[in-house]
Amino acid sequence: NELTNAFLSVPWYYQFTMGGLLFAMAFMATDPVTAAGTSTGKWIYGFLIGVVGIIIRVLNPAYPEGWMLAILLLNVFAPLIDYIVLQNNIKRRLQRA
Numbered sequence: 466n467e468l469t470n471a472f473l474s475v476p477w478y479y480q481f482t483m484g485g486l487l488f489a490m491a492f493m494a495t496d497p498v499t500a501a502g503t504s505t506g507k508w509i510y511g512f513l514i515g516v517v518g519i520i521i522r523v524l525n526p527a528y529p530e531g532w533m534l535a536i537l538l539l540n541v542f543a544p545l546i547d548y549i550v551l552q553n554n555i556k557r558r559l560q561r562a
Contacts, residue, residue: 505550
């Protein structure tokens with residue numbers, strides 16, 4: 466329980482500088498094979514990695530290094546993000562035509 470309290474007492478912006486965030490951000494999340502392919506999808510993908518990573522780091526004391534797990538979870542959903550973005554683009558173009 467001490468570990469949980471220590472993580473909850475750290476300000477939210479410290480979560481960005483502790484652990485392997487920079488490695489995950491520079492090398493793992495930018496992998497072109499597993500990341501989202503569309504421009505809008507990349508923004509959504511990156512934002513969701515940040516949200517899920519913070520949630521894992523703050524709320525799960527058993528796994529304080531949540532960035533790699535967040536990237537792994539979002540890699541599963543990257544094709545779905547691209548599909549939704551493409552469907553929205555198609556729908557918008559059909560409305561213009």
